[in-house]
Amino acid sequence: MTRIQKWYFEKFPEIKQWQERLTKKAERTATMENAFGYRRRWFDRVEGNIINEMVAWIPQSTVAIIINHAYTNIDANLPDVDILLQVHDSLTGQFPLEDREKHIADITRESTIVVPYPDPLIVPVGLKLSTDSWGRCK
DSSP states (O other), rough: OOOOHHHHHHHOOOHHHHHHHHHHHHHHEEEOOOSSEEEEEEOOOOTTTTHHHHHHHHHHHHHHHHHHHHHHHHHHHTTEEEEEEEEETTTEEOSSSTTHHHHHHHHHHOOOEEEEESSSSSOOOOOOHHHHOOOOOO
């Protein structure tokens, strides 16, 4: 363990405990579960860097679920908003300029997804806009 890791785990012992719990679960069951209840099973030997991959799956899958829920909410509830592209952790779309502020508020509302942790988490929604092109979104 490096000096920085030692300092970090002394400052935040709950992170080290969380890592140890996940490592034991990985070794015992070869599965991980995210807050939404989705599970993934690994068929490789649980050793070396595979545990890092398993642990990384939790936040990666959680973000993917959040963006997919946002997409389906927007698609179902906002007929004036067209989703054009989904890439991992973002959506690209368009809407009429009339009622711009209403569309922004509606998109934000439909994209606000609660992650069901014991202390629920809402990942903040950020919008970048442009009337010219995707490349000029700010």
